[in-house]
Amino acid sequence: MRHLQSFRFVDAVVKAGSIRKAAESLAITSTALNRRILALEEELGVDIFERQARGVRLSTAGEILIHHIRAQLSDMERVKSQIADLSGERRGHVSIACSQALLPYFLPEQISVYRSRHPAVTFSVFLRDRAAAEQALVDISADLALVFEPVRLSEFQNLLTVRQPVHAVMSASHPLADKKTLRLRECLEYPLALPTAQYGVRNLLETAARARSLTLSPAVESDSFEFLRHHALAENIVGFQIPIGLPENGALPDVVSCPIDKRDVPSGSIYVGQLRNRTLPVAAARFANQILETFAARFDCC
Numbered sequence: 001m002r003h004l005q006s007f008r009f010v011d012a013v014v015k016a017g018s019i020r021k022a023a024e025s026l027a028i029t030s031t032a033l034n035r036r037i038l039a040l041e042e043e044l045g046v047d048i049f050e051r052q053a054r055g056v057r058l059s060t061a062g063e064i065l066i067h068h069i070r071a072q073l074s075d076m077e078r079v080k081s082q083i084a085d086l087s088g089e090r091r092g093h094v095s096i097a098c099s100q101a102l103l104p105y106f107l108p109e110q111i112s113v114y115r116s117r118h119p120a121v122t123f124s125v126f127l128r129d130r131a132a133a134e135q136a137l138v139d140i141s142a143d144l145a146l147v148f149e150p151v152r153l154s155e156f157q158n159l160l161t162v163r164q165p166v167h168a169v170m171s172a173s174h175p176l177a178d179k180k181t182l183r184l185r186e187c188l189e190y191p192l193a194l195p196t197a198q199y200g201v202r203n204l205l206e207t208a209a210r211a212r213s214l215t216l217s218p219a220v221e222s223d224s225f226e227f228l229r230h231h232a233l234a235e236n237i238v239g240f241q242i243p244i245g246l247p248e249n250g251a252l253p254d255v256v257s258c259p260i261d262k263r264d265v266p267s268g269s270i271y272v273g274q275l276r277n278r279t280l281p282v283a284a285a286r287f288a289n290q291i292l293e294t295f296a297a298r299f300d301c302c
Helices: 002-016 019-026 030-044 060-086 106-117 131-138 200-211 225-231 282-298
Strands: 049-052 055-058 092-098 121-127 144-148 156-164 167-171 192-195 218-222 239-241 255-259 268-275
Touching: 002 019, 002 030, 002 055, 002 060, 019 030, 019 055, 055 060, 060 092, 060 282, 092 131, 092 282, 106 121, 106 282, 131 144, 131 268, 144 282, 156 282, 192 200, 192 225, 192 239, 200 239, 200 268, 218 225, 225 239, 268 282
Parallel strands: 092 121, 092 144, 192 218
Antiparallel strands: 049 055, 144 268, 156 268, 167 239, 167 255
16 A cells, blocks of 8 residues: 555645645655655656746646546545445545535535435535536546536536526615516616626526627626625625525525526536546445435436
């Protein structure tokens, strides 16, 4: 297992972008960590990292190596999980790349449910939207991806598609707050708070607006849906979100959400998936089954 420890050291340096920062996270000295990296480079006969004034970055050879390292570490986690299952224990680690809408409510709930049954399983959750989520699967920094309106899916093995209509979000005192459904044109009569262009919700709104010769002119723009939701309380402004990113009805009495008429803005989709042809570790596979069952019970899925 000694080579796996060296692999973990390299992976930590890649994630930190610095030998010093990686050493702090590993609780070893930077000198000792640097010696391990140099020894591995000598064994391979190439430099893994390019040393720079403010840290390190992977060389071309390092890019090839890190993919192998992460595959090896992932395979070991899968083997450890399978061995733990033989004794009735459930151990392992689950890494998740997800869109922002999954962070406030859905994933905290699902991870809590899973860990209540299997407290030895640990989790990493990373905000990775659209193209970045699939890349996290490719470089094996994530086991699972849950992403809204991804850009491409060439390496993505889709496990489930979850339909999500776009909702307008506003304060309970907003003039549109009593509506059951809203037309897009109605929303555009008020100041808008919109997510930035890289997010799927913005893409759906822009596409719908262009189809109707309408113009989206945000008064406020942000890459944080949490900020946009809270800003709806500060003024009579209309924001947008999908249901999975919204609290249960009544949980935030000052905030109201209302679906946009699907004739104007069609539903988008959350794609739940893994790297194509990869066998997941036991803990990740079982967590995937749990969230698939939850999605199927709560939402329109296919």
